[in-house]
Amino acid sequence: MTHTSSEEQNLPTPQQLETTPPLTEEGYARTFAVMADVTSEYDVMSGIADRFISDNKFREKPVKMLTVGAGRGKFEVQLVKELGLNLEYVCAIEPNMEQVKHLEVSLKSLEVEYDINTSFFDPQFRIEEEKPQKFDFILFCHSLYGFDDPHGSVLHATNFLAPGGKVLIFIQGGGATAAIFSYLVEKSDPAIFSPKKCIGDHSLTADKIISQLRKNANHVSITTMAEQSSEDVDDFVRRKPDVPTRNYKVDFWLQAEYGKLSEETKRVIYEMIVDNCDVVEGRYKWKHWCFGMVLSV
Numbered sequence: 001m002t003h004t005s006s007e008e009q010n011l012p013t014p015q016q017l018e019t020t021p022p023l024t025e026e027g028y029a030r031t032f033a034v035m036a037d038v039t040s041e042y043d044v045m046s047g048i049a050d051r052f053i054s055d056n057k058f059r060e061k062p063v064k065m066l067t068v069g070a071g072r073g074k075f076e077v078q079l080v081k082e083l084g085l086n087l088e089y090v091c092a093i094e095p096n097m098e099q100v101k102h103l104e105v106s107l108k109s110l111e112v113e114y115d116i117n118t119s120f121f122d123p124q125f126r127i128e129e130e131k132p133q134k135f136d137f138i139l140f141c142h143s144l145y146g147f148d149d150p151h152g153s154v155l156h157a158t159n160f161l162a163p164g165g166k167v168l169i170f171i172q173g174g175g176a177t178a179a180i181f182s183y184l185v186e187k188s189d190p191a192i193f194s195p196k197k198c199i200g201d202h203s204l205t206a207d208k209i210i211s212q213l214r215k216n217a218n219h220v221s222i223t224t225m226a227e228q229s230s231e232d233v234d235d236f237v238r239r240k241p242d243v244p245t246r247n248y249k250v251d252f253w254l255q256a257e258y259g260k261l262s263e264e265t266k267r268v269i270y271e272m273i274v275d276n277c278d279v280v281e282g283r284y285k286w287k288h289w290c291f292g293m294v295l296s297v
Helices: 025-038 041-055 074-081 097-108 150-160 176-187 206-216 248-254 263-275
Strands: 063-068 087-093 113-117 135-141 161-172 221-232 277-280 283-296
Touching: 025 097, 025 248, 041 074, 041 161, 041 221, 041 283, 063 150, 074 087, 074 097, 074 135, 087 097, 097 113, 135 150, 150 161, 150 206, 161 206, 176 248, 176 263, 176 283, 206 221, 206 283, 248 263, 263 277
Parallel strands: 063 087, 063 135, 087 113, 135 161
Antiparallel strands: 161 283, 221 283, 277 283
């Protein structure tokens, strides 16, 4: 007979791994739509894009644009209608069919020639021969998180640049969004939840892309612009962290439903979010950095 001491009986059991699955395509599209409607990120991106358009004289000359991971096309519309981008033609790549129906409406509103391509943008991606093959402006608007090889995809994009063309990449800086996503990955069963299983890998940051490019692509010139953004999370912070009510912003950052996580994991993530907030006019604001990376060859 095996005897167990009272001390051994009182030892804590190892924490069970999280088994909450990633958001589905439909869930990702829904949480993204909520974020897009309320985020201040577009204002920050608008400031960076305004400088980019001015620096490249894209108001004065007609521009052919390739937008990779266009989503619903909200920012593309903003570039033209609010910032004065002189758009002549746009090819929009978006594999998520939940987004494509909205993207079609957005691009029609621009009253320019356009195409929508639902292929994945990988090294095998090609454009139909009868379509424009080179672009003055290639845009990745917070879309690199969804790529298996974001560094390789950026390098592949440079093959489609016209002489003097530029790539503009919007991506998060290091900070709390990457931190809470990475924490959930660490605490999860990798067979159920991992960056590869998520639609978006929110541990990806500007620093990771820049370091890879500088290591492996010396022919690519990189400049950066960065501004701090904030999101109102007052509704999330002021409720008890164990209440399972959906919060689409937090779900989007995590790429999983916060309310379905264990109490301990929810507590830690809640504290990480609170610790990264400023209180502005009595409301909790979540801080993060938005980078605009400009590439040329």
